[in-house]
Amino acid sequence: MKKINLIIILFAFISLSASAELSINITKGIDNPTKIAIAPLSFYGNQLPEDTSRIIEDNLKRSGLFDPISRKNMLSFPGTIKDIYFRDWKILGAEYLVIGSLILSGDFYEITYSLLEVHSSRLVFTKIAKGSKGQLRDLSHHISDEVYEAITGIEGAFSTKVAYVTSLKSNNKTLYKLMVSDVDGARERLILESNHPIMSPSWSPDAKELVYVSFETGRPAVFRQNLANANRKQLTNFRGLNGAPSWSPDGKKLALVLSKDGNPEIYTFDLRKEKFIRHTNHFAIDTEPNWAPDSKSLVFTSDRGGSPQIYRLTLKNGEVQRLTFRGSYNARPRLASNGRTLVMIHRSAHQFHIATQDLVNGDLRILSNTSLDESPTVSPNSAMLLYATKINNRGVLAAVSLDAGVKFLLPSKQGDVREPAWSPK
Amino acid sequence: MKKIYKYSLATIVLSLSLVGCSITKNNSVATMTDDRITTGSIKNNSIQGSTLKTDIKVPRVFYFEFDKVMLSSEARSALRLHAQSLRSNPAKIRLLGHADERGSREYNMALGENRGNVVRDFLIQEGVSSSLIEVISYGEEKAASSGSNEDSWAMNRRVELK
Incomplete structure (x- = not known):
């Protein structure tokens, strides 16, 4: 009989309040x-x-x-x-x-x-x-x-959190909020509130910080924010796009998109040296980078082939390889922690669904059946994914297991909810 | 943003000639002596909106097809007039690019920027200084119409000149 003593570290953003705005x-x-x-x-x-x-x-x-x-x-x-x-x-x-x-x-x-x-x-x-x-x-x-x-036999992911963006319209004004809650929707906490759009939250691998895009300066800019003490720092201030930040699993870098040189290109930002390195050089749109679990390559969306498709970029030699070939719109890639399952937005019959593609055998599988599905995010145990969709003209979060056997909705009581980001373990 | 409407020197001269042969006061565009018209050069900021207000409403929002960045002919004619005005009276402008809600948010940011860039390039081609123009994309984050249907989407795929 094995006994495990567990002391869970108390983060300052965890409180007793259990008023969940999301229900299942x-x-x-x-x-x-x-x-x-x-x-x-x-x-x-x-x-x-x-x-x-x-x-x-x-x-x-x-x-x-x-x-x-x-x-x-x-x-x-x-x-x-x-x-x-x-x-x-x-x-x-x-x-x-x-x-x-x-x-x-x-x-x-x-x-x-x-x-x-x-x-x-x-x-x-x-x-x-x-x-x-x-x-x-x-x-x-x-x-x-x-x-x-x-x-x-699968590691649980119930102790994880989810970050998401909400927007609420009133009197012609829209209030945007970046929120974090338990993955069951309980203990919802406000991270940032703004009259300007907030986008693309991404977790640090230790789940103590978020990076995101905020328009508070009048332009999109990437910010980094500590969840425990709310310290935040603006990381980019370039002309054009400053977006799609993705924190590397080894914690050292961000991948992001900047268009300061004329059109959207993939960059990495070394968080310690505070140095940007450009990795793509193409007149097409290159955006939405996401890291492979080993932090050695990125998957990203590009329309260099005439339509948005997913590509893989190997960082050490700059090699770019196309991964998706089925359909005329595959975008917003996320790699599951198994490194094998690619999750993305896939258009089929004029509808936008969440799909997975097995990178070993190429199998494509559509997991969702609503029509405006976007922003998939995979649980750290690769068992479930969350995504955003619209139901009755309202933005809601939905979940589906990677085998499509389980589906549930997490409707918000107020406003639109979108851009879920599932925290690491 | 300053709203100064002045679209063509020809219009100005025409309207002045209709007024008669009196001499214009400040901000002279054209000086008239003895019924003879001599055109003068237009100095920066020498024209005030009040003297040159026009009823012409030149569109400031330009619409696009799905996943496309081509300018419509209506947009081009409107932009020519804006370019004319900006050439004669340079002012900083912002081009806010937008996309409809379909597909991915960050891809839509890039699409919004591409649309803004197409408008920018057209204005530059029409002689507007590139230093006056800033393109900012909002992607699908600031919809003009909130519905999830073709009509709303068409309203949302746009560039706004501010």
């Missing part, structure tokens, strides 16, 4: 999701500020791979292994059971939790997670990650 509607799940029971956490004392078990249940449900058993059908609420009557859970059809108990020791919550296989009455693991009083949600996401990984 699942529109499609897989055919045979795993039945799992998450028994309510047992504890002594006052009611907890968060329903930990419910958060875990919602996380697993949203992955599409699990069908959590309703709490009201449970026959018992065991807090420890010796309190479990497996028969109670077999009757409900549960394949797995998660139980846990919480104690407050000093200023820390300590949750001891176990995952059990019901049919064989087998203990899969017992683990301990510790966190400060404001971190019940973080603890819940962590437990979700552990359970998800033990059952599916």
Whole structure:
């Protein structure tokens, strides 16, 4: 029985407030999701500020791979292994059971939790997670990650965050906001508010900073902002486009697009030396660079062949290779962390969908079925992606699993939501 | 942005000759002596809008086809008039390029800039100094019409002269 002590680092931007502006509607799940029971956490004392078990249940449900058993059908609420009557859970059809108990020791919550296989009455693991009083949600996401990984073999991504841009029109004025929330939409935090457009957020690999484009100077410019202390710095101030920043996985550089020399070209910016290097030299549009996981090459959009298509640029020799050939519009590439799955906008029958292309066997797969889909972003475990679309003339975020088996919408209660960026682990 | 409407010297001279043979005051464009007209040169900023206001509304927004950057003939005629005015009275202008919402946002930024550049190049070709012109693309970020249909998209694929 392995015990893991976990102290989650508290970022200043994490607070107790759990008022989620985004809510989740699942529109499609897989055919045979795993039945799992998450028994309510047992504890002594006052009611907890968060329903930990419910958060875990919602996380697993949203992955599409699990069908959590309703709490009201449970026959018992065991807090420890010796309190479990497996028969109670077999009757409900549960394949797995998660139980846990919480104690407050000093200023820390300590949750001891176990995952059990019901049919064989087998203990899969017992683990301990510790966190400060404001971190019940973080603890819940962590437990979700552990359970998800033990059952599916895939690393969980419930502890990650998502950045996105919202816009709200009132009295002929538009208010733009850059927001960050948990990936379930909870704990939404304002990062930047402006009367001028905000675009293209991209995370630092340590998930502590964002780069984005803001028009606050009257022109588009790239800014870097620390999420904990809100320190920000303008990185570019060139004529023309200053856009599409993408932080390298090794943390050292940004890839971005500048048109200061006449038309849009791909550059990298060394964050330590503060030096720009130009990598493309073509009269066509070159834009939307995104890094390969090894930080050695970039994928980008170019219309050098007559229509927007995806290309790969190898940085050490400047070699450019075309990757997409099907369809007359493939744009906004993102490479999944597996380095093999290319995610992009693909036009088919005059509609713009999210598609994946397997870079090894070339398979193209359309994942979305709405018509104005854009800005795909892949979860760090390459299991899901988020994208922006329009439903009833409103900008909303949607999620789909990379195998297209699971789909859900994250509608905003107010205004338009767009440009999701899924944080690294 | 200063709004000074003055489109052609010919128009100016014509209107002055219609007024009669009195002599123009400040900002003289043409001096008249004894019914004879002698054209003078137009100095920078010598013409004030009030004396030369015209009813002609020359379009300041130019529209484009989807994923295209070609100028329409209407846009070209309007831009010729703007060029004439800018040549005779240089003023800094901004060309704000826009795209419709379809496709990717950053690609649309590039498309908006290309449209702005096409308008800029036309004005330069018509004799306007390139130093007066700045192109700023807003991509699809500032739609003129918010609908998701052909009519709205057509309204949004534009360059605004400011």
